[in-house]
Amino acid sequence: MLSSQKIEEYHEKGYLGISGVLTAAEVEDLKNVSEEFVEKSRQITEHDTVFDLEPDHTPEFPKLRRIKGPVKAHPVYNAALNNERILDIVAQLIGPNIRTNGDKLNMKSAAFGSPVHWHQDWAFYPHTNDDLLAVGVAIDDMTENNGCLMSIPGSHKGKIYDHHLDGRFCGAVTEDDFDDSDAELIQVEAGGISIHHVRALHASLPNQSDNPRRLLLLQYCSGDAWPLCQNLDWDLYVSSFVRGEPTLEPRMENVPWRMPLPAALRSGSIYENQAVLRSSTFKG
Numbered sequence: 001m002l003s004s005q006k007i008e009e010y011h012e013k014g015y016l017g018i019s020g021v022l023t024a025a026e027v028e029d030l031k032n033v034s035e036e037f038v039e040k041s042r043q044i045t046e047h048d049t050v051f052d053l054e055p056d057h058t059p060e061f062p063k064l065r066r067i068k069g070p071v072k073a074h075p076v077y078n079a080a081l082n083n084e085r086i087l088d089i090v091a092q093l094i095g096p097n098i099r100t101n102g103d104k105l106n107m108k109s110a111a112f113g114s115p116v117h118w119h120q121d122w123a124f125y126p127h128t129n130d131d132l133l134a135v136g137v138a139i140d141d142m143t144e145n146n147g148c149l150m151s152i153p154g155s156h157k158g159k160i161y162d163h164h165l166d167g168r169f170c171g172a173v174t175e176d177d178f179d180d181s182d183a184e185l186i187q188v189e190a191g192g193i194s195i196h197h198v199r200a201l202h203a204s205l206p207n208q209s210d211n212p213r214r215l216l217l218l219q220y221c222s223g224d225a226w227p228l229c230q231n232l233d234w235d236l237y238v239s240s241f242v243r244g245e246p247t248l249e250p251r252m253e254n255v256p257w258r259m260p261l262p263a264a265l266r267s268g269s270i271y272e273n274q275a276v277l278r279s280s281t282f283k284g
Contacts, residue, residue, distance in 0.1 A: 002092050010093055014156030014200035015149075015186055021085050022137065022191040030139045033076045034105065034214050038064050052269045054109060065114055066269055067105040070216065077105070080137055081218050086193065087243050090220045093195070094131040097223030097244030099237070101125065101132070104269075105216045106204075108147050113207030115147070117172040117274050117281040118180060120155075121219075122199045123163040124171065124260055124270075126229060129253035130156075131222035132198035138188045139214035146213035147204045149186040149194050156197035160258040169260040171273030172281050173201070180283045199255075203281065226250040229259060 002010075002018070010016045022030075037051075041064040044051045050073055054063035070077035080086070081100060090098055102125075107113070121134060142148035161173040180203075186194045196202050198221075207213045224247050226232065238246050266272040 002089055007092055010195065010197070013153040015151045015194065015196040015202070017186045017188040017192060017194050018089065019189060019192040021089070021193045022080075022083070024191065026080070026083075027139060027191045029076045030080065030137070030216065031214075033074050034067070034107070034139060037067055037073075038062050038107070047268055047272070052271060054112065054114060063109045063112065064107050065109070065271060066107060068269065069103060070105045071100075071103045071218075077103070077216065080216055082242055086135055086137075086218070089193075089195070090133065090135065091243065093133060094220065094222045097247070098220050098242050099223055099240040099246075100219060100242055101221050101227070101240065102219040103217060105214060108204075108207040108213035108215070110207060110209060110211050113147055113213060114271055115206050115282075116204045116270060117277060118178065118201055118203040119163060119172050119270070120160060120199055120201055122160055123258060125227055126257045126259065127221060127225040127227050128250040129222065129225045130198055130255045131225050133220055134196055134198070135218045135220065136194035136196075137216040137218065138190050138192050138194070139216060140212060141190050142186065142188050142194070142213065142215065143209070144185055144187065146209040146211065147207040148213070149196070149202055149204050149215070150183045151186060151196055151200050151202040152180060152183050155201040156199040160199065160256045161201070162258070163260065165276055168262050169264045169273070170276050171264060171270045172277055178281065178283065180281075205282070222251070223247055224249065224251040228257065229261075
């Protein structure tokens, strides 16, 4: 559970790093399963519905960039999504009725691991209110050297930046005057978690270490936050709840919106969305 100081820090900065949430056994299970997926990726030569590959991936030297939808792909990841210690923390930040609206596992292979350029998750999936967050379960230690998450304190209280290039959504901030000089690292040890608000600006640099940096990202939102950019099936909505009860009354808040339309030229993952960028979003 979070202290009142930690809750205040989250609301002030828009992100947190929390140590020791998962047990050593839970972390070991996540590591083992993730390594199994890397082995399976040897049989894959193109992106598919589960495997997102680094550009230089080969069967001999597999480089798995992302596991898409890991929660449905393996029960160990599903157990992490429904971990009561994680849900207790999430409930302190967005309330007792919680549903999931997505998940992925960013692998960051040793000595490379693609960067993720500056962006706001809100630009991808605006809702009727912004009580949404992402929990990053650290399967490995998250350090500056291996490309840990970075975020800009207080950015979740500001505007929604333009994430378009040549008139199409591209999944990254494209405003010329964007400044990341105030960015802070979110460093946590394996078994800890990061949390960032859906409107917080965040990014990660390449992995410069000799080991993988695996981060399981679990998206949660308040049960009364309804998506604005998709036709929501009721049964699907109900099944997405991990705690509490669904509602037919969306809560509307006066928050900024910017739609991710027209759709990205390259789809499939944020890496593909951002592949059209002509320059880096990293200014520091």
